[in-house]
Amino acid sequence: MDDLDRKIITATQSGLPLVKEPYQAIAQQLDIAPDLLKQRMRVMLEEGKIRRIGAVPNHYKLGYTANAMSVWNVPDEMIKELGQQLGALSFVSHCYERPRFLPEWPYNLFAMLHGKSKDEVAEKVQEVATLLGEHCAGYELLYSKQILKKTGLRLKELSPK
Amino acid sequence: MLVDDSYMDKMDRKIINMLQGDFPIDDHPYQIIAKKLKIKEEELIQRLEILLENRTLTRFGPMYDIQKLGGSFSLCAIRVPSERFEEVTEVVNSFSEVAHNYERDHEFNMWYVLATESLAQIDKTNQAIEKKIGLKVYNMPKIQEFFVGLHFQA
Numbered sequence: 001m002d003d004l005d006r007k008i009i010t011a012t013q014s015g016l017p018l019v020k021e022p023y024q025a026i027a028q029q030l031d032i033a034p035d036l037l038k039q040r041m042r043v044m045l046e047e048g049k050i051r052r053i054g055a056v057p058n059h060y061k062l063g064y065t066a067n068a069m070s071v072w073n074v075p076d077e078m079i080k081e082l083g084q085q086l087g088a089l090s091f092v093s094h095c096y097e098r099p100r101f102l103p104e105w106p107y108n109l110f111a112m113l114h115g116k117s118k119d120e121v122a123e124k125v126q127e128v129a130t131l132l133g134e135h136c137a138g139y140e141l142l143y144s145k146q147i148l149k150k151t152g153l154r155l156k157e158l159s160p161k
Numbered sequence: 162m163l164v165d166d167s168y169m170d171k172m173d174r175k176i177i178n179m180l181q182g183d184f185p186i187d188d189h190p191y192q193i194i195a196k197k198l199k200i201k202e203e204e205l206i207q208r209l210e211i212l213l214e215n216r217t218l219t220r221f222g223p224m225y226d227i228q229k230l231g232g233s234f235s236l237c238a239i240r241v242p243s244e245r246f247e248e249v250t251e252v253v254n255s256f257s258e259v260a261h262n263y264e265r266d267h268e269f270n271m272w273y274v275l276a277t278e279s280l281a282q283i284d285k286t287n288q289a290i291e292k293k294i295g296l297k298v299y300n301m302p303k304i305q306e307f308f309v310g311l312h313f314q315a
Contacts, residue, residue: 001230009225015213016222018206021188038186041223045186049229051309052182055209056220062177062314069265069272080305087308097305098236105238105269105299140267148262149254149273 001049004032008040016053064114066121067144070128071107073100073137079109085131086111091124106138118143169217172200176208177218178314233280234260235302237287239271239294246270252293258286269299 001009007030016022023041027034044050059067074082079097086109087095094112111128115121125141169177175198185193195205212218227234241249246264253259253273262273275283287298 005230009230012223013225014222015220016184018191018210018213018221020191020202020206022190023186023188034188041186044223044225047229049226051224051226053184053186053223054182054221055177055180055184055212055218056224057177057181058216058219061215061217080307083305083307092308094309095307096303097307098301098303101299110236142265142267142269142272144263145266145270146264148250148264148271149259150261 004036005040005044005049008037008044012041059114063116066115066118068113068121068125069142069144070111070113070125070139071142072109072111072128072132072139073106074109074132074135075137076108078135082132082135083109086128089124089128089131091115107140113141172198173208173212173217176205177212180221182310227276232276232278233283233302234274234276235283235300237273237275238269238299238301239296240269241271241296243270245294249294249296253290256286256290258282 008026011026011030017025019025023038024034027037030037041050041053045053072086083095083097086092089111091114092111093114094110096110097108098110100106100108113121113124113128115124121141125139129136129139179198180194184190187193189202191205192202195202198205209218209221213221239249239253249271250262250264253271254262258275258277260274260276262271264270265272275286277283277286283300283302287300291298
């Protein structure tokens with residue numbers, strides 16, 4: 001990432017302008033040619049530096065009020081296969097392998113589950129448990145009680161040199 | 162909680178479902194999407210403004226993968242004794258590297274995400290937190306990512 005990419009990121013990470021020509025508006029703000037901006041963004045999209053361009057719905061507003069972090073203990077040698085199966089489920093938004101801390105934390109597969117009620121999430125947990133079957137040596141569900149802080153993940157602007 | 166969704170009509174739902182990715186990098190991107198939805202460009206822009214304003218959408222634009230940009234993040238957990246919860250929250254939240262912090266219903270009751278510009282800073286920050294609160298921090302960075310995305314149906 002060079003300085004120009006960084007400038008593009010800091011100019012767009014909070015959103016695209018809602019005007020007919022949003023990329024031109026950003027290019028103008030950065031004092032660069034619109035074609036250069038679009039080209040840089042296309043490259044970042046190809047490289048996965050931009051995951052996607054679009055809308056992020058507030059899932060609470062869409063009625064998804066039950067959100068739980070589910071954690072699963074599965075054999076390390078099968079985690080790739082099982083993780084991919086979990087990640088493909090429509091109600092899973094994030095799915096990762098993370099390290100265990102034995103004996104107090106045996107879980108290595110994390111999946112965020114979303115539903116419109118706790119009952120719905122409970123059903124989905126059963127669905128995951130069935131999918132993992134005998135490969136699951138245990139699981140837990142951690143509901144969020146309170147947001148203590150949420151500032152979002154932001155790249156800082158370049159400090160002046 | 163009762164959900165009042167009367168403020169969203171069918172077109173809003175179509176917009177939300179259609180725009181969860183693949184917004185074009187083009188001179189007139191809203192026009193392209195509006196055509197697919199068979200509405201006017203102006204109407205699409207206005208509806209997006211309202212959906213953002215009433216917080217049905219939290220954001221509209223490119224979603225960056227900070228890790229791929231050279232930054233680091235990690236999910237960390239602490240088992241905080243209930244009588245110390247407030248005090249520990251204050252200390253943890255005071256670190257600017259802490260981007261999110263959630264209380265969860267579990268013995269591991271505090272879960273925060275660190276976002277820093279390097280891997281070394283993750284360890285450094287956690288060491289500083291441990292020193293201040295005298296409790297063990299469980300650093301759980303992702304080892305593999307299987308899926309990140311949202312396909313919420315509006």
